[in-house]
Amino acid sequence: MVFAHDTEAALRSAVALVNTAVEPDTLTGVEDLDAWYDGHGYTGRRDGDAAELAEVRALRPALRELLVADRDRAAVLVNDLLADARALPRLVRHGDQDWHLHAIADDAPLTRRVAVETAMAVVDVVRTGESSRLSVCADDGCDGLVLDLSRNRSRRFCSTACANRNAVAAYRARRRSR
Numbered sequence: 673m674v675f676a677h678d679t680e681a682a683l684r685s686a687v688a689l690v691n692t693a694v695e696p697d698t699l700t701g702v703e704d705l706d707a708w709y710d711g712h713g714y715t716g717r718r719d720g721d722a723a724e725l726a727e728v729r730a731l732r733p734a735l736r737e738l739l740v741a742d743r744d745r746a747a748v749l750v751n752d753l754l755a756d757a758r759a760l761p762r763l764v765r766h767g768d769q770d771w772h773l774h775a776i777a778d779d780a781p782l783t784r785r786v787a788v789e790t791a792m793a794v795v796d797v798v799r800t801g802e803s804s805r806l807s808v809c810a811d812d813g814c815d816g817l818v819l820d821l822s823r824n825r826s827r828r829f830c831s832t833a834c835a836n837r838n839a840v841a842a843y844r845a846r847r848r849s850r
Contacts, residue, residue: 674805674821675796678772682793683739683806685712687819689728689786690736691830694816699729709782715766716778716785727783735790739806739817743798750798753791757784761792809834 673680689708692699699705705725709718718724738749753759759775776788797803809816809830816830829835 674802675793675800676772677769678789679793679796680821681713682789683797683819685714686735686739686786686790686793687806687817688712690732690739691816693729693732693736694814694830699725699732701725713769714782714785716782717780718782724782727781728786731783731787734787736817738790738794740808743801743803746794746798746803750791750794753787757788757791759788759791811838 675683685708688711689699692704692708699708702720702722702725705728706720738746738753741749754775757776757780761773761775763771764774765771773792774789775792776785778785780788797806804825805820807818807820807828809818810828811830811834814830814834816834818827818830820827829838
Protein backbone atom coordinates (compact mmCIF):
# COMPACT_ATOMS: atom_id res chain seq x y z
CA MET A 673 0.00 0.00 0.00
CA VAL A 674 1.48 3.33 -1.10
CA PHE A 675 -0.84 5.55 0.94
CA ALA A 676 -3.14 5.08 3.91
CA HIS A 677 -6.40 3.32 3.10
CA ASP A 678 -8.53 6.48 3.22
CA THR A 679 -6.11 8.34 0.94
CA GLU A 680 -6.17 5.55 -1.65
CA ALA A 681 -9.95 5.31 -1.45
CA ALA A 682 -10.38 9.06 -1.94
CA LEU A 683 -7.95 9.10 -4.88
CA ARG A 684 -9.67 6.12 -6.52
CA SER A 685 -13.11 7.68 -6.16
CA ALA A 686 -11.95 11.09 -7.42
CA VAL A 687 -10.21 9.58 -10.47
CA ALA A 688 -13.29 7.46 -11.19
CA LEU A 689 -15.52 10.52 -10.89
CA VAL A 690 -13.32 12.64 -13.16
CA ASN A 691 -13.18 9.80 -15.69
CA THR A 692 -16.98 9.74 -15.93
CA ALA A 693 -16.59 12.96 -17.96
CA VAL A 694 -14.44 11.26 -20.61
CA GLU A 695 -16.60 10.71 -23.68
CA PRO A 696 -19.02 9.14 -23.55
CA ASP A 697 -20.10 10.79 -20.29
CA THR A 698 -21.16 8.05 -17.89
CA LEU A 699 -22.59 10.26 -15.15
CA THR A 700 -25.84 11.33 -16.74
CA GLY A 701 -28.48 10.18 -14.28
CA VAL A 702 -29.07 10.00 -10.54
CA GLU A 703 -28.73 6.21 -10.80
CA ASP A 704 -25.18 6.67 -12.17
CA LEU A 705 -24.34 8.88 -9.19
CA ASP A 706 -25.88 6.28 -6.86
CA ALA A 707 -23.64 3.60 -8.37
CA TRP A 708 -20.52 5.77 -8.02
CA TYR A 709 -21.44 6.71 -4.42
CA ASP A 710 -22.08 3.11 -3.39
CA GLY A 711 -19.12 1.74 -5.33
CA HIS A 712 -16.66 4.02 -3.58
CA GLY A 713 -17.91 3.61 -0.04
CA TYR A 714 -19.10 7.12 0.58
CA THR A 715 -21.16 7.69 3.69
CA GLY A 716 -23.15 10.64 4.94
CA ARG A 717 -25.73 12.89 3.40
CA ARG A 718 -27.18 12.05 0.00
CA ASP A 719 -29.90 14.16 -1.57
CA GLY A 720 -30.28 11.77 -4.51
CA ASP A 721 -31.81 14.37 -6.81
CA ALA A 722 -31.05 16.09 -10.11
CA ALA A 723 -29.63 19.15 -8.35
CA GLU A 724 -27.04 17.03 -6.54
CA LEU A 725 -26.18 15.27 -9.80
CA ALA A 726 -25.65 18.63 -11.51
CA GLU A 727 -23.41 19.82 -8.66
CA VAL A 728 -21.28 16.66 -8.78
CA ARG A 729 -20.99 16.89 -12.57
CA ALA A 730 -19.88 20.51 -12.21
CA LEU A 731 -17.20 19.48 -9.67
CA ARG A 732 -15.38 17.19 -12.10
CA PRO A 733 -13.25 19.87 -13.85
CA ALA A 734 -11.99 21.24 -10.52
CA LEU A 735 -11.09 17.73 -9.33
CA ARG A 736 -9.32 17.06 -12.63
CA GLU A 737 -7.30 20.27 -12.25
CA LEU A 738 -6.34 19.29 -8.70
CA LEU A 739 -5.37 15.73 -9.61
CA VAL A 740 -3.12 16.64 -12.56
CA ALA A 741 -1.55 19.75 -11.01
CA ASP A 742 2.15 19.83 -10.20
CA ARG A 743 3.03 19.81 -6.50
CA ASP A 744 3.18 23.59 -6.08
CA ARG A 745 -0.12 24.22 -7.83
CA ALA A 746 -1.74 21.28 -6.03
CA ALA A 747 -0.70 22.76 -2.68
CA VAL A 748 -2.37 26.07 -3.55
CA LEU A 749 -5.54 24.32 -4.75
CA VAL A 750 -5.68 22.10 -1.65
CA ASN A 751 -5.25 25.05 0.69
CA ASP A 752 -7.99 26.99 -1.10
CA LEU A 753 -10.40 24.04 -1.07
CA LEU A 754 -9.85 23.30 2.60
CA ALA A 755 -10.15 26.96 3.61
CA ASP A 756 -13.33 27.47 1.56
CA ALA A 757 -14.91 24.40 3.16
CA ARG A 758 -13.68 25.35 6.65
CA ALA A 759 -12.31 21.85 6.91
CA LEU A 760 -11.58 20.56 10.37
CA PRO A 761 -9.80 17.20 10.25
CA ARG A 762 -10.86 14.61 12.80
CA LEU A 763 -10.33 10.91 13.30
CA VAL A 764 -13.42 8.74 12.86
CA ARG A 765 -14.25 5.06 12.79
CA HIS A 766 -17.39 3.65 11.22
CA GLY A 767 -18.63 0.47 9.60
CA ASP A 768 -15.76 -1.91 9.00
CA GLN A 769 -13.22 0.91 8.56
CA ASP A 770 -10.69 1.53 11.28
CA TRP A 771 -9.58 5.03 12.28
CA HIS A 772 -9.29 7.40 9.35
CA LEU A 773 -9.63 11.10 8.62
CA HIS A 774 -12.77 13.04 7.83
CA ALA A 775 -12.42 16.77 7.47
CA ILE A 776 -15.99 17.88 6.93
CA ALA A 777 -19.31 17.08 8.58
CA ASP A 778 -21.21 14.02 7.37
CA ASP A 779 -24.27 16.17 6.70
CA ALA A 780 -22.39 18.56 4.36
CA PRO A 781 -23.46 18.43 0.71
CA LEU A 782 -21.90 15.58 -1.25
CA THR A 783 -19.91 17.87 -3.54
CA ARG A 784 -18.24 19.57 -0.58
CA ARG A 785 -17.43 16.22 1.01
CA VAL A 786 -15.96 14.87 -2.23
CA ALA A 787 -13.90 18.02 -2.76
CA VAL A 788 -12.56 18.00 0.82
CA GLU A 789 -11.81 14.26 0.86
CA THR A 790 -9.98 14.59 -2.45
CA ALA A 791 -8.05 17.60 -1.15
CA MET A 792 -7.07 15.67 1.98
CA ALA A 793 -5.83 12.79 -0.18
CA VAL A 794 -3.81 15.17 -2.35
CA VAL A 795 -2.21 16.49 0.86
CA ASP A 796 -0.62 13.05 1.22
CA VAL A 797 0.34 12.95 -2.45
CA VAL A 798 2.09 16.32 -2.18
CA ARG A 799 3.75 15.58 1.17
CA THR A 800 5.17 12.26 -0.02
CA GLY A 801 6.29 13.58 -3.41
CA GLU A 802 4.16 10.99 -5.20
CA SER A 803 2.56 13.27 -7.80
CA SER A 804 3.81 10.99 -10.56
CA ARG A 805 1.23 8.43 -9.43
CA LEU A 806 -1.44 10.60 -11.07
CA SER A 807 -1.28 11.16 -14.81
CA VAL A 808 -3.29 11.37 -18.01
CA CYS A 809 -3.93 8.17 -19.97
CA ALA A 810 -1.16 7.29 -22.44
CA ASP A 811 -3.75 6.57 -25.15
CA ASP A 812 -3.52 9.47 -27.61
CA GLY A 813 -7.30 9.59 -28.02
CA CYS A 814 -8.16 9.50 -24.32
CA ASP A 815 -8.19 12.19 -21.65
CA GLY A 816 -8.86 9.81 -18.75
CA LEU A 817 -6.84 10.02 -15.56
CA VAL A 818 -4.64 7.22 -14.30
CA LEU A 819 -4.00 6.47 -10.64
CA ASP A 820 -0.94 4.23 -10.50
CA LEU A 821 -0.68 2.51 -7.15
CA SER A 822 1.45 -0.32 -8.54
CA ARG A 823 4.76 -1.10 -6.89
CA ASN A 824 6.74 -0.57 -10.09
CA ARG A 825 4.77 2.45 -11.32
CA SER A 826 3.90 0.73 -14.58
CA ARG A 827 0.27 1.73 -15.08
CA ARG A 828 -0.10 3.96 -18.15
CA PHE A 829 -3.71 3.58 -19.21
CA CYS A 830 -6.95 4.59 -17.50
CA SER A 831 -8.78 1.40 -18.46
CA THR A 832 -8.35 -2.04 -19.90
CA ALA A 833 -10.03 -0.80 -23.07
CA CYS A 834 -7.31 1.81 -23.64
CA ALA A 835 -4.54 -0.65 -22.76
CA ASN A 836 -5.95 -3.29 -25.13
CA ARG A 837 -6.45 -0.78 -27.96
CA ASN A 838 -2.79 0.27 -27.68
CA ALA A 839 -1.53 -3.30 -27.44
CA VAL A 840 -3.43 -4.25 -30.59
CA ALA A 841 -2.14 -1.16 -32.40
CA ALA A 842 1.45 -1.98 -31.39
CA TYR A 843 1.00 -5.60 -32.49
CA ARG A 844 -0.36 -4.52 -35.88
CA ALA A 845 2.47 -2.03 -36.31
CA ARG A 846 5.04 -4.76 -35.60
CA ARG A 847 3.37 -7.09 -38.11
CA ARG A 848 3.33 -4.36 -40.78
CA SER A 849 7.03 -3.64 -40.28
CA ARG A 850 7.98 -7.29 -40.96
